[in-house]
Amino acid sequence: MSNGPRDIAEIPDIPDWNRLLDGRVAVVTGGGDGIGGAIAELFAAHGAAVEVAEIDPDRAERISRDVSAAGGVIRSHVVDVTIDDDVARLADAVLTEHGRVDVLVNNVGDYRPLVAFDESTPQSWQRMYDINLRHVFAVTRAFVSAMVGAGSGNIVNVHSVEGMRGFPRDPVYGAMKAAVAHFTTCLAVDLGRHGIRVNGIGTDLTQTPQVDYLTGYEDVEHLWESWAPVGRVGWPQDQARVALFLASELSGFVTGHNIPVDGGTKAGGGWLFSPRAGRFVNRSKHL
Numbered sequence: 001m002s003n004g005p006r007d008i009a010e011i012p013d014i015p016d017w018n019r020l021l022d023g024r025v026a027v028v029t030g031g032g033d034g035i036g037g038a039i040a041e042l043f044a045a046h047g048a049a050v051e052v053a054e055i056d057p058d059r060a061e062r063i064s065r066d067v068s069a070a071g072g073v074i075r076s077h078v079v080d081v082t083i084d085d086d087v088a089r090l091a092d093a094v095l096t097e098h099g100r101v102d103v104l105v106n107n108v109g110d111y112r113p114l115v116a117f118d119e120s121t122p123q124s125w126q127r128m129y130d131i132n133l134r135h136v137f138a139v140t141r142a143f144v145s146a147m148v149g150a151g152s153g154n155i156v157n158v159h160s161v162e163g164m165r166g167f168p169r170d171p172v173y174g175a176m177k178a179a180v181a182h183f184t185t186c187l188a189v190d191l192g193r194h195g196i197r198v199n200g201i202g203t204d205l206t207q208t209p210q211v212d213y214l215t216g217y218e219d220v221e222h223l224w225e226s227w228a229p230v231g232r233v234g235w236p237q238d239q240a241r242v243a244l245f246l247a248s249e250l251s252g253f254v255t256g257h258n259i260p261v262d263g264g265t266k267a268g269g270g271w272l273f274s275p276r277a278g279r280f281v282n283r284s285k286h287l
């Protein structure tokens with residue numbers, strides 16, 4: 001633990017802007033496809049040794065094959081991060097191989113099935129907790145001691161814009177994502193003096209296997225300018241680029257923050273662009 005840099009020369013150098021994670025060991029949960037898959041690919045392209053935790057054996061195998069073919073360093077572990085024994089097996093494999101972990105991306109999460117609160121049950125609450133929040137605690141706990149011991153580390157939690165605004169379709173899902181966002185903030189304050197930064201990404205509108213924003217919407221594509229201020233669907237790579245920023249020294253003075261990566265939906269709040277009116281409106285009769 002140090003008192004921190006007092007001199008500009010003590011700010012870590014960025015020797016190669018094309019290899020922002022050169023030599024780092026990065027664990028990505030749900031790294032077989034979707035946002036996690038794009039993060040695994042981009043981190044490997046930037047020189048990280050990527051350790052993917054993926055429940056689906058086919059996805060685990062495919063990401064390893066693709067990243068290796070592109071010249072990246074990667075291993076996939078077929079694990080279910082909601083099972084503590086699997087998390088222990090993952091941590092053991094990573095720490096035995098490398099003796100350390102530099103970056104952890106907690107990315108696993110799922111909104112399905114959405115349950116209206118007046119129809120929800122203890123079982124549906126438990127399901128939302130298990131798949132969106134509990135494993136963030138478990139996986140972080142499994143790696144944080146190694147980071148504290150090393151005096152450095154970086155954690156990126158992928159949650160949702162629905163944890164940063166009111167989500168009426170399933171308030172329990174929204175609450176779990178909000179908990180991940182606030183865990184991010186609290187842990188950042190706790191661990192900053194150990195050289196560990198913790199930040200989050202509030203995702204929205206991103207085309208993945210879990211959320212298909214394109215199929216069935218072909219006749220209303222012109223409405224994207226209503227759905228997102230930037231006027232387009234998001235791609236997993238949009239999320240991965242922000243994760244790279246947060247995981248690298250580019251954001252060396254940033255911790256405890258949750259960045260909406262949402263094409264502007266959070267910023268827009270209740271304001272929707274109406275193509276018919278040709279302006280932003282906040283009441284549906286103008287749409």
Ligand SMILES: NC(=O)c1ccc[n+]([C@@H]2O[C@H](COP(=O)([O-])OP(=O)(O)OC[C@H]3O[C@@H](n4cnc5c(N)ncnc54)[C@H](O)[C@@H]3O)[C@@H](O)[C@H]2O)c1
Nearest residue numbers: 030033034035055080081108109110160205206208209210
């Ligand atoms: N896509 C969006 O627009 C969107 C919006 C809001 C929030 N999110 C959040 O972003 C994150 C990634 O979402 P996505 O759309 O890429 O999801 P996805 O379902 O397309 O991909 C998730 C990956 O995680 C794997 N996985 C699922 N459960 C697992 C488990 N228990 N253990 C290990 N691996 C597991 C899946 O097999 C898959 O490869 C999630 O936390 C999700 O809630 C996404």
